Structure formats: C-alpha cells, structure tokens
Amino acid sequence: MISACILNEDTDKLSIVQVSPKESLPADVIWLDVNQPDEEERSWLETLFVEDVPEEDEMDDIESSSRFRVGPDGVHILSLFPQRLSNETRGVNMSFTMRKNLLISFREDDISIVRLLRYYIRHDKVEIRSALDILLKLQDLKVDQLSDLIEDAYFTLEQTSDQITDDSHVKETLEELILQEELNSQILQALHDTRRALRFIRKTFESYIDDRQSRVLEEVLNDIESILPHTSFISNKINFQLEASMGYTNQKQNSIIKIFSVAAVVFMPPTWIASVYGMNFKFMPEIEWYYGYPVSIGMMILSAAITYFFFRKKGWL
Structure with a gap:
C-alpha cells in the first residue's frame, strides 16, 4: 500500500491520499509512505529510484554505513521504531530516503507512530512545512512513545515489587520481570539508534535546517x-527484583529442606531403638520382659522429644 502526503503551497494544508501504481506521482508530494508493497508497487517504485528498492532483509543491517548514508537517490536512513504487540515490544526498522523536498519511507509492518502522525495530519494537529519536518516529527513521536514505555515500566515494577514475597504470584512475577528486561533493552536500543539518526540528520542537512527545525532537533x-539514565535505573531495578525474587524462592526452598532435615534427625533415635528391638537374635534379655513394649515406645518418644527441644534451644527451628 502506498499513500502520499500532499502539501498545498497556497494554503499550507496537508492531505493524505492513496496512490495507485497506475497513476503518476501527485504534484506537491512531500511524503510517500510505502507499507508492505506488492510486486506491482515495487515495479512502479523502481521508476523513482536509481538504486534498488529496499528489501526487507536489507532493513535489518546494524552497521552505520548501511543505516546512514548518502547515495545517488539522496539521503538514506534506517531507523528503529518500537512496536508494542500485546505484552511484548519489538523493534521494527523503517527505511527513509530523502531527496530535495520528498521523503520516501518503506516499512514491512504497521507502525503505530506512523498511524499517529497520519492522524495528526488529517486533523491539522501538527505543523509541517517540508519533508524534513515529517522525518523530524516521526523521530519526535518515537521518543515520546519511548518515554511513555519507560513510565509504564516504572508502574509495572512497582507492582512486581509488592508481589516478590507473594507465593501465589512467583511465576507471574518472574515472567513479568523477564518481559520488562526485554522491553528495557528494546527501549535502550531505539534511543541509541534515534540519537545516531538525529546526529546524522543534523550533520547532513546542516545547510538546509532552519531555526525552527534546529530547535526541534x-x-x-x-x-x-x-531518558537514557532511566533505562539504566530500570535495568538495575529489574535485576534487583530478579535477585530478590530468586533469593526469596531459595529461602523458601531452604526452609522446606530444613524441615525435612530436622524431621529426619528427630526421628533418628526412635528409628535406632526400633531397629535394635526388631533384631531376631536369640539372646536379647528385653524380649521376654513384661514391660518391654511400653518401655521401648516411651524411649522412642523421649528420644525424639529430647532431640526436638535441643534443636529449639539452639535456635535451629
């Protein structure tokens, strides 16, 4: 699907229209957004480019020379956008090509920030005068979204901190902390990538950026x-809660093992007494003793009680 953002120079009004490969490129287009193009659309886009149209696998390169460069078609930028899916967040790369006053973007996923910008454009809630404004606004909205994700992470970690000692939510707490660690990594990666992109934009378009765009940048x-220091704080908080949760779990397991260990020691003397009088030797004087059975039972109870109170006195129970 291909959509075009058109700037009416007379009224400075923006409009968004769908573009068909059978049509020519509309006049006064400042942004051409390409989302999951089919073969027909790719063939049409190739007429606009000297270089090849970006492929999905090419949009995952991490080296700077591939993500930020100047080529025959203009300035090329690969930018990472966070995409929230249910409780998970993943990074989605979006390719930008800037030539004069035309921004061409490629994406293989439906990115929420793009939908948000298009909503602002349709309802005249954003000030855009050029293609560079659109690129800067997308980066600005991305940073705002990352900030919101950090605020959500703080709120979630406050909840998990109250559940660390709750035996009924141990599994859920650990799963949530793992999700928050992955989210924080995605946020940190997106922040660093955005900073690199903005610095590249500032350097490359230094002679074109006006005062307003410079302030925004x-x-x-x-x-x-x-925002970056918050990611470090959240990471430390997640690690602390993970260690605290694991420590609490280990402490509970040690308490259970301790109970079994003490029980084994407490019943060791009675077991020994029962084993002795369970032997089938001929010469055992107590076997024919009239009070032998109740005395042996009493010895078992007494030996277990002495062991138990000894443990209590030592503070091992």
Missing part, C-alpha cells in the same frame, strides 16, 4: 539524553 536530542 536539539529538543529531541536533549529528551533522549534525559
């Missing part, structure tokens, strides 16, 4: 710098 970079 610096504000987003400052937001990233202010």
Whole structure:
C-alpha cells in the first residue's frame, strides 16, 4: 500500500491520499509512505529510484554505513521504531530516503507512530512545512512513545515489587520481570539508534535546517539524553527484583529442606531403638520382659522429644 502526503503551497494544508501504481506521482508530494508493497508497487517504485528498492532483509543491517548514508537517490536512513504487540515490544526498522523536498519511507509492518502522525495530519494537529519536518516529527513521536514505555515500566515494577514475597504470584512475577528486561533493552536500543539518526540528520542537512527545525532537533536530542539514565535505573531495578525474587524462592526452598532435615534427625533415635528391638537374635534379655513394649515406645518418644527441644534451644527451628 502506498499513500502520499500532499502539501498545498497556497494554503499550507496537508492531505493524505492513496496512490495507485497506475497513476503518476501527485504534484506537491512531500511524503510517500510505502507499507508492505506488492510486486506491482515495487515495479512502479523502481521508476523513482536509481538504486534498488529496499528489501526487507536489507532493513535489518546494524552497521552505520548501511543505516546512514548518502547515495545517488539522496539521503538514506534506517531507523528503529518500537512496536508494542500485546505484552511484548519489538523493534521494527523503517527505511527513509530523502531527496530535495520528498521523503520516501518503506516499512514491512504497521507502525503505530506512523498511524499517529497520519492522524495528526488529517486533523491539522501538527505543523509541517517540508519533508524534513515529517522525518523530524516521526523521530519526535518515537521518543515520546519511548518515554511513555519507560513510565509504564516504572508502574509495572512497582507492582512486581509488592508481589516478590507473594507465593501465589512467583511465576507471574518472574515472567513479568523477564518481559520488562526485554522491553528495557528494546527501549535502550531505539534511543541509541534515534540519537545516531538525529546526529546524522543534523550533520547532513546542516545547510538546509532552519531555526525552527534546529530547535526541534536539539529538543529531541536533549529528551533522549534525559531518558537514557532511566533505562539504566530500570535495568538495575529489574535485576534487583530478579535477585530478590530468586533469593526469596531459595529461602523458601531452604526452609522446606530444613524441615525435612530436622524431621529426619528427630526421628533418628526412635528409628535406632526400633531397629535394635526388631533384631531376631536369640539372646536379647528385653524380649521376654513384661514391660518391654511400653518401655521401648516411651524411649522412642523421649528420644525424639529430647532431640526436638535441643534443636529449639539452639535456635535451629
């Protein structure tokens, strides 16, 4: 699917329309958004590019030379966007090509930030005057979303901290902490990638950026710098809660093992007495004793009681 964002230069109004491969590129287009293109759409897009149209596997490169470069078609940027699916978050790469006042974006997933920007455009809730404004706004919205994810992580960790000593939620707590650790890693990766992208944009478009765009760019970079320490704090908090949860679980297991160990020691003397008088030797004087049975039972109870109270006095119980 291909959609175009058109800027009316007379009214400075934005509109979004669907583009068919059978049509020519509309005039005054500043953003061409390509989402999961089919073969016909790819063939049409190839007429707009000197280089090959980006493939899905090429959008996962991590080296800087592949993610940020200047080529025959213009400036190429690969940017990582967080995508929330149920309780999981994963990073989705989105490819941008900037040529003069046209931004062409490629994506193989439905990214929520793109939907949000399109909503703002349709309802005239965003100030956009050029293709570069769209690129900067997408990065700005991404950082806002990452900030919201961090706030959600703080709230979740407050809940898990109250469940660490709750035996009925041990498994759920551990699973949630593992999910939060993965989420925090995704946030950290996206923040670093966005910072690299913004610095590349500032350097590459230095002669084109106006004062307003420069302020936006610096504000987003400052937001990233202010958010990054929170990821370290969250990571430390997650690790602490994981260690505390595992420590509590080990302590409970040790208590159970301790009970069995004490029980084994307490019943060891009675077992020994029962074993002695269970022998079938001919010469055992107590076997023919009239009071032998109750005395042996009493000795078993007394030996177990002495062992138990000895453990209590030592503080081992």
